[in-house]
Amino acid sequence: xxxxxxxxxxxxxxxxxxxxxMFPCSNPExxxxxxxxxxxGVLQPISLTYIHGHEYRxxxxxxxxxxxxxxxxxxxxxxxxxxxxxQRMVRWVxxxxxxxVRFFVTSLGNPRWVVDAVTPHGGVVYHDVTERxxxxxxxxxxxxxxxxxxxxxxxxxxxxxxEALYQELAPLGLPLVCAGGVGSAxxxxxxxxxGYAAVQMGTRFIATPECTASPAYQQAIVAATERxxxxxERLSGVPLAVxxxxxxxxxxxxxxxxxxxxxxxxxxKRLIRTWYALKAAWALKRSATGRGRFADDPxxxxxxxxxSVASIRAIEPVATIVRQFTDAARQxxxx
Numbered sequence: 001x002x003x004x005x006x007x008x009x010x011x012x013x014x015x016x017x018x019x020x021x022m023f024p025c026s027n028p029e030x031x032x033x034x035x036x037x038x039x040x041g042v043l044q045p046i047s048l049t050y051i052h053g054h055e056y057r058x059x060x061x062x063x064x065x066x067x068x069x070x071x072x073x074x075x076x077x078x079x080x081x082x083x084x085x086x087q088r089m090v091r092w093v094x095x096x097x098x099x100x101v102r103f104f105v106t107s108l109g110n111p112r113w114v115v116d117a118v119t120p121h122g123g124v125v126y127h128d129v130t131e132r133x134x135x136x137x138x139x140x141x142x143x144x145x146x147x148x149x150x151x152x153x154x155x156x157x158x159x160x161x162x163e164a165l166y167q168e169l170a171p172l173g174l175p176l177v178c179a180g181g182v183g184s185a186x187x188x189x190x191x192x193x194x195g196y197a198a199v200q201m202g203t204r205f206i207a208t209p210e211c212t213a214s215p216a217y218q219q220a221i222v223a224a225t226e227r228x229x230x231x232x233e234r235l236s237g238v239p240l241a242v243x244x245x246x247x248x249x250x251x252x253x254x255x256x257x258x259x260x261x262x263x264x265x266x267x268x269k270r271l272i273r274t275w276y277a278l279k280a281a282w283a284l285k286r287s288a289t290g291r292g293r294f295a296d297d298p299x300x301x302x303x304x305x306x307x308s309v310a311s312i313r314a315i316e317p318v319a320t321i322v323r324q325f326t327d328a329a330r331q332x333x334x335x
Contacts, residue, residue, distance in 0.1 A: 001332040006175035007198035010124045011103045012071045014038045015326050016198035019205050021075035024051040025213050028059055032066025033210040037322035042073040042105055045092045056092055060099045073103035076114050097121050112141040130158030132168050145175035147200055153180025154203045154306030157241045166194050183308030185328035193335040203306045207315045217303045224309040243303045
């Protein structure tokens with residue numbers, strides 16, 4: 001199977017794999033390792049600065065060093081929750097461009113301003129989508145490709161299967177990246193056979209030595225099956241795919257009637273979203289990084305993961321994973 005795809009040509013990498021940007025798990029060592037192995041690591045700026053404590057430009061330069069000069073990307077969260085937040089994201093995008101980053105993954109809003117900012121520099125934008133209506137908006141904004149987030153993804157997942165989402169988005173004619181459900185070499189090959197130009201993996205890369213997620217979190221991924229993945233609204237107000245720890249089972253997966261009413265209100269939804277976002281940031285940082293009092297305690301932990309846990313059976317180095325996937329794809333006959 002040929003690994004030369006529209007995505008590899010857009011990104012300048014040799015293997016059509018993206019290390020998905022994750023809050024809070026995208027530490028610089030993990031991002032750099034994915035790129036050094038031949039894929040595309042993508043930095044998540046909130047994780048880089050808030051979770052892992054790096055001054056932004058210094059963190060970008062550290063990833064550049066760890067990547068061995070190979071390309072890596074940046075995740076621009078473009079929802080304009082406030083003018084201050086937007087200005088900060090614009091500054092981060094500009095710094096990334098100054099430091100040589102040319103691949104950008106956008107999510108949670110209209111990507112037009114990112115496209116306008118990076119295209120004059122030869123930059124490329126791929127936009128996160130879960131269904132056709134968001135893909136149409138991304139195409140109209142000028143994005144170069146789409147990250148197709150399916151129902152098997154961890155964190156904020158979609159509602160379609162990888163197959164159904166591909167069929168829904170393929171007529172747009174943009175390169176599509178399969179995000180969700182890929183944890184093994186066989187699943188990687190299957191996604192490419194469907195017609196995807198690349199895969200994006202998050203859960204698989206949490207279970208690596210390069211990721212600084214807590215050991216309990218990593219072992220929970222290795223031990224979990226598909227039945228252990230549930231969707232909870234209790235963290236961010238919208239369904240989030242997590243491992244069903246004792247804590248998650250105890251608190252339930254649905255928000256209460258008051259919160260649901262506030263989410264429907266035109267004036268109150270921003271307030272309740274902000275509250276849930278702050279609560280989610282604190283809970284995920286505490287649970288995932290190994291720094292909190294309850295980080296290794298399943299009775300208090302919230303661990304994001306997708307259904308790819310079913311095929312993850314060991315904590316392995318990033319380079320080993322990428323090599324296994326590459327070898328399997330190259331040995332597979334053409335579709």
